[in-house]
Amino acid sequence: xxxxxxxxxxxxxxxxxxxxxxxxxxxxxxxxxxxxxxxxxxxxxxxxxxxxxxxxxxxxxxxxxxxxxxxxxxxxxxxxxxxxxxxxxxxxxxxxxxxxxxxxxxxxxxxxxxxxxxxxxxxxxxxxxxxxxxxxxxxxxxxxxxxxxxxxxxxxxxxxxxxxx
Numbered sequence: 464x465x466x467x468x469x470x471x472x473x474x475x476x477x478x479x480x481x482x483x484x485x486x487x488x489x490x491x492x493x494x495x496x497x498x499x500x501x502x503x504x505x506x507x508x509x510x511x512x513x514x515x516x517x518x519x520x521x522x523x524x525x526x527x528x529x530x531x532x533x534x535x536x537x538x539x540x541x542x543x544x545x546x547x548x549x550x551x552x553x554x555x556x557x558x559x560x561x562x563x564x565x566x567x568x569x570x571x572x573x574x575x576x577x578x579x580x581x582x583x584x585x586x587x588x589x590x591x592x593x594x595x596x597x598x599x600x601x602x603x604x605x606x607x608x609x610x611x612x613x614x615x616x617x618x619x620x621x622x623x624x625x626x627x628x
Contacts, residue, residue, distance in 0.1 A: 468611070469604040470618055471626040476598060479624075480506040483601060483617070484513025487588070490616040494540045494568045495609045496584055498576035501592035506599050507574045510590065511544050514572065518542065526574065531559060542570045547578040556582045588613050600626060 474480045487497065487510075497514075499507040512524040518538045527533035527546045535542040543564045550556070556579050565571060565584055576583055588610040591602040605611040618625065 468614070469602060470614060472601045472603070472617070472621055472624045473595075473626050474506070474592075474599040474601055474624070477506065477509045480509040480592070480599060480601070481513030481516070483621070484510040484515075485517030486617055486620050487590075487613060488514040488517040488570070490613045491540065491570050491609075493609070494570050495587040495613070496565075496571045497573070498583075498586035498589045499572060499574045499592070500576065500589060502594070505592040505594060506601075507592060508546075510592065510601070511572050511574070514570070515542055515544065531555075532564065534564075540569050542572065545571065545573045545579075547573065547575040550575070550578040553579050553582040586610070 472483065474483060499510060501507055508524070508526040515524045515535055515538070520535055520538060524544070527544055528548055531545060531547065531550065533544045535544065561582060573579065573583060576586065585606060587605070587607045589604045589606065591604070593600050603614055603617060605614040
């Protein structure tokens with residue numbers, strides 16, 4: 464098992480991507496910030512769906528491309544799913560009250576985090592998804608103690624999916 468600061472995982476289908484999200488959600492009982500990176504169609508929303516539904520949300524989970532944020536405040540911890548793809552300027556985050564969402568004990572999932580550079584908080588974990596063969600590769604990189612805990616939990620639950628590169 465790789466005990467470094469990042470691991471790569473093979474995700475053969477969208478179901479595996481959602482399952483990885485559910486595993487991440489299990490490790491975020493105290494909240495945290497996850498940045499989701501990757502091209503359009505790489506699986507960011509599938510991973511978010513798995514995390515949100517894994518915490519008990521029964522309804523649909525769609526990418527908040529037009530609203531910028533979709534709150535799931537009924538979950539414990541509450542989840543705020545951001546999609547910054549259409550963000551014109553990071554300053555727009557201040558106008559929408561981004562600081563109201565960024566508090567202790569909540570999970571913030573941020574798709575396209577580079578578009579909020581300078582305003583968004585640093586990530587605990589950065590998940591980079593990329594298309595590979597007929598599936599996806601997920602690279603998880605820990606940036607904080609919370610992120611390292613998540614990385615260890617995923618490695619424990621997914622030892623057979625680790626890609627050794």
